[in-house]
Amino acid sequence: MSITIAELARRCGVSTATVSLVLNRKDQGRVSPAQRQRILRLADRHGYRSNVAAKGLVEGRTYRVAVVVEGALAHHALIGQFSFYERLGLLADQLRDRGYLMEICQVDPARPAAAIARDLARASAEGFILLAWPGPAATRLLTALRQQRLPAIACGSTLATATLSWVDVDRRASVRTAVRHLVGLGHRELAFLDLSVRPSLFAPVRTRAFLDAVREQLGVDGRPWVFASATAALADAVATGERALRALPRARAFLLADNLHGELFLHLLALAGRPPGRACHVLGFGDTVLAQRCRPALAHYSLQNEAQVRFCLATLFQARTGAVAAPPPQHELLPPLFIAGGTCPAAPPG
Amino acid sequence: MSITIAELARRCGVSTATVSLVLNRKDQGRVSPAQRQRILRLADRHGYRSNVAAKGLVEGRTYRVAVVVEGALAHHALIGQFSFYERLGLLADQLRDRGYLMEICQVDPARPAAAIARDLARASAEGFILLAWPGPAATRLLTALRQQRLPAIACGSTLATATLSWVDVDRRASVRTAVRHLVGLGHRELAFLDLSVRPSLFAPVRTRAFLDAVREQLGVDGRPWVFASATAALADAVATGERALRALPRARAFLLADNLHGELFLHLLALAGRPPGRACHVLGFGDTVLAQRCRPALAHYSLQNEAQVRFCLATLFQARTGAVAAPPPQHELLPPLFIAGGTCPAAPPG
C-alpha cells in the first residue's frame, strides 16, 4: 500500500481535506500555491496512489466497466475475428486511462436476455459494452439491461433501432464504395469472393450490397460474379477461389468480403499468373492486421476499431464528471475508410 | 447498489456483526439457527451482494490480479497463438469465481524489466500472471517483480530457474512421446514439419527434440526428415508442405511442430493422394481448438491450457485464506497429453 492522505497531511502539517483537494485538483484558489507545491512534491516522492476501494466506497461507485463477450473469449480467434482482440486491447487501455477497470464477462448467448442481464447486474459494473454481438442478440440484451437501468452500448453491431446505443462500421456503404473504387479504376468486370468462415453474420448483407452496387454503377446483374464458399473448411476456400479464377478468366478486379483469407487468395492469384497489384487489383474489407500480413499488403476498407472504441467510451462517459451515466441512446454508422496497400491504388478523384 | 448489511441488520432486529458473521459463514455455533435462517433468507430475497470496495478497504486488499501481456492483445491472434485467448478466458472466469478481478496489462517488452515492474506496481494488484512470455523476458520481469515483493508467476514459459514460479507444457517430452507414438504404430520414416509463424519461440527446441528422439528410437539421423518454412507467409507454408511430400514420397507418418497450419497440411496430404488417417498418420502439437477445426480432427499433443491456468491460480492463492500470498517459488512442466483425432490412432500399449 502506498502512502495515505492522512500520512501526507501529517508530514505537511496540514489537514487531510487540504491534501485531498489538492490531489484531486479541486482546490480552486482555496489552497496557497506554496502548500500546493509541498503537498504535490511529497505525494510524488512517495509515489502516492489513491486507494480505489476507499474512493469507490465514499463515492458509491465501482469504477468498473464490463465488456460482454458472446461465448468464449477464444471463439473469435477461431472465426477469424482478429479485430475483436484489437478492440478489447484498446478498451483495456482506454478504460485504465480513465481510472476504470475492465471486467470481461463471457456469457452464453443462448440464455434468455433477461437472465443474462440479471447475472451481469451482479458484476456491479457502472457500464456495459457488448463486443461484436450479432444485431438481434445485441438488441435483446441491451433492452434487458436498459430495463435494469444499466448503461450499455453495443460495439460492432448494427441495430435496427435508434432507441439503443451502438456503433458499427457501415458495411453496405463500404462495399458500395469499394465497387465504385474499382469501377473508377476502369474495371468493368468484378469478382466478389466471400471466403469468410461460416456461419458469417454479415455474408448476406455484403453480397446484397455488392449486387446493388453493381446494378447501380454498371447496370448489369452481378450474380455471376459472386463466389461464396459453403463451409468453413480451408479446402473450400481454396476451391472457391480457384473456381472464381476459372470462371472469370479475364477478371482483373477482385473484391474480398473479408480480409480473413486474403493471404490465401493473393497466393492463388499469383499461382494463376495474375500477380495482385500488377496484373490485377484486389480490395478487401476487415481487419487491418490481417491485411498487413499479406504480401503485398492488402488494400482494404477498414473496420475502424479505434473509432468504434472511442465512440463507445464517449457515449458511456458523456456525463460531465467522468462518471458513467445513463446517457440518451446514441449510435453511429462509421463511413467507409480506405487503407492503402500494394494490391490496389487509391480511387481516382471524382 | 444492493441492500447493505446495516439495513439487513435493522430489518432482522440484530446487529451488523451478527449479519456479517452469518453471511461469511464464520458463525460457528455462535448464532442461533433461527436467526441464521432469517438473515440468510432476507439477504437472498434482497439479492444481497457484499460491497467489494468496503470489504477491500477494511481488509487492506484490492481483489485484483493482473494478467501481463507482451505487447498488444491482438498480437497473439496474428502469430496463431489461439490458446492464448483460451487461457485468458479461463483466467477471467476462475478469478471471478474467487471474487477477484482480472486486470489486463499490455506492456512493451522492450522496456527495462525494472521500469515495467514499477509501472505494474501501480496497478495495485495482489498478484501477477505473465501470459505466454518468452522465457528470458519472463525471467527478467519475474525477478524485477520479486524485488518489489509482488507475487508473480509465468504461464506458458519454461524458465531455467527453480527460484521463480512458472508453468509450461513439456515440449521436449511431447515431441519425444509423439515420435515414440508413431514408431509404436510401425512407422520407420517420419516427416517433421515446422510451418509455424516465424519467428517462433520454440522452433529450435522442437526440432532438436525431434532429432534426439529419432536418434534414440530409430538410431538414424533425422535431419533429412525435417522441413521448416523460412518465413511467416502462407505461401511458404504451402511450399514447405509440398516439398516434404515430394522429398519423402513413401512417408506415411507426419509430425507437425504446431497445429497452426494443420488444416492446410491435411489438405495438401489429401491432394497428394495420402488422405490423413487412412493412407497416413498425422500428429500435431498445440491448440486443441485449431486441431478440432480440421477434417478429420487432428490428433495431437495438448498445450493443457486448463492445467496451466489451474496451476497458476493454485500457486498464487496457496495461502489458507484464499488471499494472494507471496508463495515459495513453484514450477511445473506438464507431461505430454494425447488428444484423440481422426488423423492418427492412439499409441499401442507398451
Add this chain to the structure above:
DNA sequence: TTGTAAGCGTTATCAT
C-alpha cells in the same frame, strides 16, 4: 485559506 468531522459498507475486537 484551512481544519473538523461525518459518513461510505464491511470486518473484527471486545463487551455483555
Add this chain to the structure above:
DNA sequence: ATGATAACGCTTACAA
C-alpha cells in the same frame, strides 16, 4: 449468543 464500536482511506459539507 449477540451487540457496540473502532477502524480502513477517502471525499466533502460546513465551520473557522
